[in-house]
Structures are given as structure tokens and as C-alpha cells.
Amino acid sequence: MDLLALPPNLRVLLGTSLLGCVAGVIGSLAVLRRRSLTGDMVAHAAMPGLCLAYLVAYELGIGRDRPAYFLLLMSGAALTGLIGSALVTFLTRWTRTRQDAAIGIVLSTFFGAFVVLLSYIRYLPGAHVAGVDQYIFGQAATLLTADVWFIAGVLLVSIVTLAICFKELKTYSFDADFAHSLGWPTLSIDLGMMAALCLVTVVGLPLVGILMAGMIIIPCAAARFWTYRFGPLLVISGAIGAATGVFATLVSAEYFVRWFGFDPLAFGYNRKALPTGPVIILSGAAIFLASVLFAPRRGVLARLIALLRLRSRTATENLLRALYELGESQLPRLAPHQLEEIQQHRRWNRGQLTWALRRATWAGWIERNADAIQLTASGHQRAAEVTRIHRLWELFLISGARIAPDHVDRDADSIEHVLTPNIVGQLEAMLAESGRLPRTAATPPQSPHVLTGGNDPVGTLSPGGG
């Protein structure tokens, strides 16, 4: 055992990171089965078991320095934790209590029992409440080398089991009935997953206490923003769990003082070592928040950027089409148009028009001389394409969706910018079949309705110049 003894700091670091990893992996399975709150319930339900076990140790005279003491407390916690989960199952299956309500009932009842037992212990002569109440929020500093090896063992067994039964667990988690129809022992799989969850929760109690729930739920919730595959989800979730453990240990131990010569997180106060458990949860929450904001595609920022891109593209395409429609009667000659004309041609949001003008200039689609704006050759080509898609869509809406011609312009506006080449191709084929597609498909078909400003007979068109 001496060979395996670890220095205290390394012990805490390994303990929290390994626990974070195993909680992230096992927690993912629970979260995917929509059992997020089961971990919370188990953590609370385990607490009165700790007290009872402590009382037993007190009566038997087993001191805190004996390994049997730790084992006894963990068994007590596991026992009431399991009783709690069994009660939830019983309540949901045999009474008309829904699962969320059953979890709430069991969680609060067991925690109530814990608080009552704690006050009882407080008045026992010679007993230390400290022996039990460190488990409420955990105390990483008191971690023993044996605890670390135990956590490592749990992690190893979890990973090996997952690797061996990967496809079974994936299939069962996704579709339990289907797995059952394949003849798999779904009840055993379910019990195994519950047992693993209980085990991880109880193992984590000395480190983070009832906050184990957060270690189980948060890594998976954050990891879901980064992948949509089952395997990578488990890996990322485990990595996030481990990272929060490492980070929290570094923060709450006095490493910063040693590295920087001062404590950047003390903010002028005299800070003693922070409680590791809560810091793990806080750093997990920070990772979750960062995932919500910055994850590719699913993140808030990515979606905002996509939205702005679409808006910008829509504005630019509307500008190009406006210019095309304004000059359509004079084609093939490309004439400049006044900004005012464009503003009258359709309703513009001011910022959008300014942005569209800037973007089109930058793309080389228009040339701008004060307020006179003219399509370039490449701009004309692009504008013709945009207008063609617009009119194809309009024609389809009129013939296919029976929308009135005087409404069709606005309806087309919202969709045409997102039409894929594939859909445009289908539209063309459909319209060609019904003989509504002009033969020169490269140029836009005629507009199916009166253009608002483009056909204005009075010469708002500026003569020559540009």
C-alpha cells in the first residue's frame, strides 16, 4: 500500500478528475435515458444512510482512523440510496404518482430524515457532527489514497463495460422496446445502469456531497452542444467532467499563489482554500455556459451569425433584384439608377439598404457614383439569377399553391433566398412541364405581376451619365 501512496495534492487532483470523468460518462447514460434527476435523488437519499452508518460506527466504537469506518459509511449511503431509487420505481409503477413528483417526494423526505438524524448525532456525547456533515458538500482534502484507487477502479470498470457493450447500451438507451424485441435482457441493463449511477454518486459523496447531481448532469448537457454522435458524446462528457475536476482542484488548492506569487481569485480578501466540490460545479456550469454560447452550429453565437448572414444576403439579393427590375425595360443596356428610385421601388429597412449597397459594392456587383448606382457585368448576371429564382418561385406559388398574383411578391420574398439549387431545378422542371417556363431559361421569366416601381411610365430614370 505504501508503494501506491500519493502526495496529498496529487491525490486530490487525481480523485476529482477521475470522479469527474466517471460521473460524466455514467451521467450521460442517465441523462440520455431522461433520468437526470435520479442522480440528484440518489445523492440526497444517500445522506440519511451516512448518519445511520455513523451511529452504528459510534455504537461499535469504530473510529474515523479505521478503514472499516469509511467502508461502513459508504455502505450506509449506498443502502439508502438504493432504497430511494426503489421507492421511486415503486411509487411510479404502483401508484398514480408521476416520476418527477415521486423523485421530489423521495428526495425531500430522505434529506429531511438526514437533517433530523444530524441533530440527533449532535447531542450524542463524544460524537463529532463533523464526521458526517462534511459529506453534505464534500471535502476533497480529506481524500485517502485508497479512495482514489477505488474511484480509478470504478472508472476502469465503467470504461471496459462501455467498450464491450457499446452497441447494446446505445441501442437500449435510444429504443428500449426495440432492444427488448431483440431478446436483450433490458431489465438487467436498466438495473445495471441504475446501480452504476448509485455507485458513482455514493463514491463522489466524500468529495462533492449532494452536489454530485451537478457532476452527473452538467458534462453531458454541455457535451451535447459539441457532437451528435453517441460515442463522441460519452468521450467529450467524460473529458469535461475530468477538466472541471482538475480546474477546481487547481483553483481551490493554493497553486495560484505558488505560480503567480499572488492569488488572482482572492480579490483582495484573505482567501482560505475554496471548497472543491462547489468549485467543480461552478466550473462545470461555466463550461456549460460557454458551450451554449460558442458551440458550432448549435451555439447561440453560431446561430446569431447564421441569422445575420441570411439577413445580409437577403438584403443584397433584394437590392440586386430591385436594380434588375428597374433597368429591365432598357436591357441589354445597363443604366445607372438613383438611390431615391431604389428606395421607392420597394420598402427598405434603412440599415439593410446601406449594408446591401456596401456589400454589393465590395463584391463588385455594383458601381456607385454618389447617388447613382449601376450594376456591373457580373452584378447583372447575379441579379438576373436572383430575379429568375424569385419569379420561378412566384410562378410556382401561383400555379402550385394558388396564391393570388398580387400577394405573391411578398410571399416569395421570404423563401426564395434559402432555395437550394436542387429545389430550383425541381421548380424549373415542374414549370417547364406545365409550359410556364420561358424557353430562355438563363434569363428570368417575365414577372407574373405588375412591378411596383419598375414600370413607372414617368421618367424617374436618370438620363445617361454615371
Next chain:
Amino acid sequence: MQAPPVEIHDMTVAYHRKPVLWDIDLTLPKGRLIAVVGPNGAGKTTLIKAILGLVPLASGKVELYGQPFHRQRHLVGYVPQRESVDWDFPVTALDVVLMGTYGRLGWFRRAGAAERDTAMASLESVGMTRFADRQIRQLSGGQQQRVFLARALAQNAQIYFMDEPFSGVDAATEHATVSLLQELRSAGKTLLVVHHDLQTVREYFDHVILLNMRLVAAGPIETTFTDENLQATYGGRLTVLAEAAEAVRLGD
């Protein structure tokens, strides 16, 4: 003579003591496309789940090709109701279809090239090759239903049980599904399909099971799918049965 694909004797199924199916006696012929029709709560889903051993039987027995189900699993393909799973689950369409090959693959073995080929071929026959690597949440309802269908195809079964494969799908998917089912029938497979649209039963199917907590009628469409039988299935006379079931549940 070969035993029929499905044979049910005196089967009763109950949830929480409330009987859902009463004394079902049923034999399904081979190589037919069979519709299960009945009002809501008639026990259509329960019929399938009971055959597949997903819900316990209160009494009676089920045999597939003359053997109990647990010996014949490899002959069965299953399409559950689309709503029964979480479509936000982190898997791709191909992942889901691969699950269809797991029954044959056996425990602990990983899916290899052969399984991938089977899965891709199944995706192709439902016209979903392009979406193989899509996360299932990004698929439309009809596409999700096709993925489920492809998974059942990958099971390469003799008997298929499908729970409302036409529910909430677009016209194109419905059309493609029907032709696929008919193709499977032509290949000698037996298909039991829960169907909720009475209008299309005659057009799509060649055999029908009319169900309302008990078996009202079963047989070829021409002779069985009659107004009289439909009246018996959907009409009011059977509410007595539902009331009796309720009384049993209340336990007085």
C-alpha cells in the same frame, strides 16, 4: 404442412389489472400484407407488443412458425411507433439502421463492413442514402419514419410488425412505403401493419384484422372489410366491454 407465421391462442393482456385485449384467437397467413384496424384504445399496439413479448400475457400463448417467440426472434422485424423514442438522441440515421443488424450480430461484437453494407442497402431502399450521416433530429417526420422502416429491413426478417408506419408522414413517404411493403409481400414476407386510415385499407392491404379489445373479425379484405364488421368494430355495442374493463380495474 408448415406452421403459420403467427398463431395466437386465447390471449388476454392487461395493464395494471385493466384488460386491454380479451381472448384473442388469431392465425395469420403467410405472405400477406395485413392491416390491424380499430378505434383508439382498441389494443392495436398492445397486440404487437404482446406478440413480441414486450408486455406480459395475462393468459394464452403466441407462436411464430410453431415455436414460442423467444426461439424465433431472428425471423422478426419491428417498427415501433415513431413517438416512442427520443428523436433528439445523439445518433445518425445510419446508426439507427445499423441497430437492425445487431440481433444477428450477437453480443459484444462490433458492426463491420458487412453490417454497414446491409444498413446502407436498407437506407437505399427507402430512398434515404443522402441522409445517412444526418442526426435524426434534423430529419422530417416522414424521413424519421423511413429510417425506422430501414432499420426493420436491416433485420432481414420473415415477419414484420409495424406500428403506424403511415402516421404523420408526407404523401411521397406514404407512397414509397406502400410500394416497399408490397415488394416485401411479393418476396414472401408476412407484414402486420397497424393502420389508422380506413380510406386506404382496401387499396393498400390484402388482409385485415378488426380489433376492439377483442377480435371482431380477421380475414381477406374482400370478405372481411365489410360495413357490418366495421360497424361492429367502431360502433357503440362494444362500450360495454370497456366499462367492464374499468370495473375490473377499480376492483369491485
